[in-house]
Amino acid sequence: MAAFVLIRFGRFKGRTLFNAMLSSPLVMPEVIIGLSLLLLFVGMERLLGWPGRGALTIVLGHALLGMAYGMVVVQSRLLE
DSSP: OHHHHHHHSOSOTTHHHHHHHHHHHHHSOHHHHHHHHHHHHHHHHHHHOOOOSSHHHHHHHHHHHHHHHHHHHHHHHHHO
């Protein structure tokens, strides 16, 4: 959906920020992303009581990394 929005709607307010947030996992080392996600999930667990560390956090972390790579592939296909 993110690639579709970036291709379909052209220039819109916040496009640069949106694209930067989606592309940032591609340029950051995975160790830094993993540590940042761990700190985020620990802080959320203390504040909200959700999510507990386990399979859900692993799925969310992999979805974050997969979304960035998938967006680049889909965006290039939509440009054709």
